[in-house]
Amino acid sequence: MNTVTTGIEISTKFVDEAGSIMQVDLKGYLDQSNTAILEKTIDDIYSSGCYNVIxxxxxxxxxxxxxxGVFVGEIARFRVAGGDFKIAAMxxxxxxVFMLLEFYHILEDYDSIDEAIRSFNSQDLSIKEEIPNDPSVKRKKIKINMHEFKELNNENGEKHNVVDEKNDVKKEVTPASQGSLTESSTSKISKKSMKRENGQKKKNDENVIQELLFVPRRPVPLKEMxxxxxxxSIIGQYPLLGIWKIKKMLQHEEFGNTKINIIKLYFILKELNLETKEKRYRYYRSI
Structure with missing residues (x-):
């Protein structure tokens, strides 16, 4: 079958004698103006009972x-029917773009048509378990990584830094030493209050003025960012998320149900120098 429309030419044929694998040849370009043609072609293939498509x-x-979006949106029903999509010879x-937007998590790609055909012929249950397209496998991997990062952050326990005003040196305070520090600070304050009352009063007045002039900044809610x-903010909490997971989190109510085109999201990440997981992890470690 051959379909020709503005900007794209689509042809289909079976590549095996049993008629179980359909090859779809695409020529030209694919965008919003002609995606309906590809959707119609995929519908026809599904209706024919062929669920393995290259x-x-x-x-x-x-x-x-x-x-x-057509490939990503249509693949689910083919997999439910026991088939799959393979992308070949890009x-x-x-x-x-396929690699940068991490579509390899959803679609399998091959260098040639022959490799894609062989992948269908050799596919069995044991191989399917290893394919990273299984959503449960991806979720498990992300959960493990997040747990590891939490352990990294907490492995040395919670610590606080205080400043010695006299020597201008930061000191580390643990819960065990915090009590003794508080007692020492209280005794010093009481001694100072007994001396030079006039000077202390002046300092107190200056402090009151500073407090009146100081207006604390209201933290900006995530929705208003x-x-x-x-x-x-998302990367600061979950540095190992892929671009699709970031897009999904932005759509959450906590982030104001923000909708963004996946390609626009990629270019924003690139502008922030956060377009790869390695860069996002380095950012996470730096904050």
């Missing part, structure tokens, strides 16, 4: 976020 992107020069430009602040 998309040949060798001659596809551009895919917008709407185009990628050109370097398309492959770069800019998109940059919201993203940095």
């Amino acid at each position: 998309f040949n992107l060798e001659s596809l020069h551009y895919i917008s976020s709407a185009g990628w 050109n370097p430009e398309v492959a770069q 800019s998109i940059y602040g919201k993203i940095k």
